[in-house]
Amino acid sequence: MSTTVPPAARISGDGRREANAASVLRAVLDHGPVARSGIARLSGLSPAAVSRQCTDLARLGLVCEVPELVAASGVGRPQIPVDLRTGGAGGPLVAGVHIGVPGADFGLTDLRGTVVARQQLPHDGIPAAGLPDHLGRALARFIAERTPAGAKVLGAGTAIGGWVAPETGTVVRHDALGWHQRPLAAELRRHTGLPVRVDNHARAVAQSELLFGRPEARRSLLHLFVGNVVDAALSIAGVVHSGPRSGAGDVAHLPVPDSRVACPCGRTGCLEATVCDTRLTRRAMERGIIPEPHIGLLVDAATAGDRRADALLRERARAVGRATGLLLDVLNPDLVVITETSSTLQPAYLDEIRTAAISHAHVCDDPDRIQIPHAGPAILVVAAATIVLDPLFKSPLQTFADTAAALPSA
Missing domain, CATH: 3.30.420.40 (ATPase, nucleotide binding domain)
Structure with a gap:
């Protein structure tokens, strides 16, 4: 993963100090443990600036030296790596x-x-x-x-x-x-x-993918969330779009090809009405697959071999995939991340989403552009x-x- 924080050489005063600190911290996040010389190379800052920022960030408890990782070469002054001060280090x-x-x-x-x-x-x-x-x-x-x-x-x-x-x-x-x-x-x-x-x-x-996830997310990213509610987020060049009044991302009424499910809005085939957890688990209860409306129970039933549960989850995955194909055509992002319980836990349902998406998209033929979140179920x-x-x-x-x-x- 490469550091994308630009050098802050043209910024002056407190703004320059803040930008330098951000560059150093991001370099350590992406590459740590890393020596100060490595941070300087990655961030474009001078060794002196890196040293000052490491001192400031260490004083705040955000980074720390890791002397036990020093290579015992015996040549020259040892380069002590710097890393984020995480939970194991009392961070x-x-x-x-x-x-x-x-x-x-x-x-x-x-x-x-x-x-x-x-x-x-x-x-x-x-x-x-x-x-x-x-x-x-x-x-x-x-x-x-x-x-x-x-x-x-x-x-x-x-x-x-x-x-x-x-x-x-x-x-x-x-x-x-x-x-x-x-x-x-x-x-x-x-x-x-x-x-x-x-x-x-x-x-x-989406912001978590930009901070901790795959490098291609920093170019352009579409995130689709499928749960009891269905919504989305778009990021371009590392900036998540919110829109006026923070109203961006409402895809609940995006039409799903081939869906005839009635929506409370009065139309049929809306994305949320078609694929939300509420509808899926209600159908599963009606068929006696699960005793209460919980998506985890349905995934557990499918994992245990219940073919009815598996069929419902695959049906939803295909509908999510068809909608994803539409979004791929409109936005053509470098990466699509889908947060949906079954595909996060079982690769077979992600494959269903990918197959349906690619078969409906006109601009994307690469299924690997569709991924689950970097942190999985967490x-x-x-x-x-x-x-x-x-x-x-x-x-x-x-x-x-x-x-x-x-x-x-x-």
Whole structure:
């Protein structure tokens, strides 16, 4: 993976110092453990600038030297590698929260996007008005109980479906949860005392792919999320598109070729109505395949050999693939990432998506351009944490200072 942060030689003053710090931190993320001379070569900075930034970043607890990795050549001054200070080295952590329709997923993640603790919280049946307080209390307990002694949690990133305004931390509209203009960031912060950032889960996964995933994502990326809600995110040249009022990515009513499923909007063949978890698990219950509407149970049944479950999942995969083919023709991204439970867990369903997509697309004949998320089944908690980590990597000195000022006193 190559470092894409450009040299900051033409920036002056504090802006130059911040850009230099971001270049160094990104080089260490992509290539660490790496010697300072290697960082200088990768970032285009002078050795002196790299040394200053490593000192600043080490003081903040973001990087550390790894002397045990020094090669014992005996020639010249040894080059001590620098790496991110991750969970194993007592580094800072970030809480990630994915809020779904039947439940939430909590995680603690280090600077490399590695999940060090995780917990699921069912919340089906809790009234919409009381759900933020329920989640906030549970999140506070999770952080208190699962944070290692001496570790610092820098903040909480929260990923959720629907229309989200990240600049205000507001859920503008989430029909399945019954939330409209919900100040979610403020509500969660009241319970945790931590800085909280909120974004749409499709954009969060896209940003996670840019930060931790495949290099081609940094050229252009389409992410399609298929769950109880269906939405998407587009990134060009490393920037995730939000659009006016952060409304980009609503593909729920994209027409699926050959689908005749009725949609609440009054039309037929809309993507969300055709492929969402809600419809799929309801059909599975009607056929006696699973006892309750949970997508994991359906995948488990297929894995155990239930041909009816397998047929339903393959049918959905083909519909997702047909819609993906349309999006490939319109956007022609370097990489398509699809977050969908069965294809994330079983390669056979990803193959179904790829085959259907390529057979319907006119501009793409390469199935390998369609992939599952880099973090596999943990992607949603990693993506939620990325909502906090991405600003840290882009502007480490200022973001860390703002975060430290917002944290409760020890």
